[in-house]
Amino acid sequence: MSFSIKKQGDIVVVDVEGQLIVGNRQELKQKVLDELERGEKKFLIDFSQTGYIDSSGLGVLVSLSKKIREQGGELRLANLNDDLKTLFELTKLDTLFQIADSRERALETF
């Protein structure tokens, strides 16, 4: 599993490849917080290459979203497959995040 981070315009785009779980969620968190510290405000996490997410992965998304909002920024999610959508619905986290069907849509509407 790995994360790749790049910038598109003024948006930081993170791809999560593989699982986002207890064993690696800290890396994602740190990486995004580093960007936030550098002054970045707009974040998009793309899950098109993600397998599954556990509760601690979800927890990191919640806490990142809070921290980003505190800095006047925004975190959006894109490309959740049906299983991941179900996971967000089960936990009602679909009500907490802006979730776009595609990366393009998420980038456009930022």
Add this chain to the structure above:
Amino acid sequence: MSFSIKKQGDIVVVDVEGQLIVGNRQELKQKVLDELERGEKKFLIDFSQTGYIDSSGLGVLVSLSKKIREQGGELRLANLNDDLKTLFELTKLDTLFQIADSRERALETF
């Protein structure tokens, strides 16, 4: 698993796709015997797409080779991978068959 049979010049070429084992060896035998009855004399069995061969698969090759020779024909084998070569060596059947490294070599020297 499946067998495909085609003719190249005056040589009947059989590809064994998958396993050659007790569950399907009879099909191979029948198909080759049909061709032999039709008067074909030269046979090449290509194992490049073969997984494993069991004792009854080996047995069919032995009996086909005998029957073909009785009709004045010849059976050659080609493209045994290392594992299959080992199988022929263990059973000393490498001494019974003409085994070519490639289909082309087998066809050329017929």
Add this chain to the structure above:
Amino acid sequence: MRSVLTTDPDPPFSALRVRVELEIPSDVRCIERVVELVAQQCQYLEYNPRQIALNVPVALTEALSNAILRGNHEDPGKNVQVRAEVTREQLVVEVADEGDGFDLDECTLDPTVGEALMREDGRGLFLMRRLMDRIERFYNHRNIVRMTMRRHD
């Protein structure tokens, strides 16, 4: 002349049971491989794709991380044992740690309402309960969490 012969599809097994027993160090990096192994067994037994991609991986990851973090406190001297039994009827997975256990009936906080929705933690047991058909906890030499899920087509 060109002909292809293909044999009939294989008849099904009349019965099949796969048991996996394993022991891992108290290291969360081991979780993914365990999950992959158990999910693969479910695939052999033709569980529903969603069960293989969502229910099993997430619930098992929760049970394993609780065992490693809450049960064993990542103590390198302690390990976690996993036993999975997979049949065409159901999956039963037991995760055993060397901790003192906990009261499952007290951990019923709903992380989907109020303040809890904004918390970073507290979704593990909730997800296990939602993704499996049954969760049990008992003590038998070790603290054991057992999860049961019926196979869906």
Add this chain to the structure above:
Amino acid sequence: MRSVLTTDPDPPFSALRVRVELEIPSDVRCIERVVELVAQQCQYLEYNPRQIALNVPVALTEALSNAILRGNHEDPGKNVQVRAEVTREQLVVEVADEGDGFDLDECTLDPTVGEALMREDGRGLFLMRRLMDRIERFYNHRNIVRMTMRRHD
């Protein structure tokens, strides 16, 4: 700005045992799926590729076809039970049929010499012996052939 983070490789299991138990009808078309299942388990436990591609498939096919053809005489009322236990040390597979059994020590014909080389049959037990480290036969409710093979890297 472009960065990729990759986590460390997963630490190994400290112990792992996979058991497969299955029952198949007395139908040789079932053999391939059983072989695939057992070979896949050996792959998980990182057996040598040759063991996975040659030793296990061929020896197990022999044992299964003997059980189906010689033991059960393809009687649809009889089945064959298979149990495989795979660890990092060894594979033990037992194939149990409902026949009368046979004397393993009497079946020692060498199919590589003389007339036998030209025969169609008689290579099954020979291959099992050459491809496995040990072959045993005993009776325990059923006629059982047990094959043991040490794992190679």
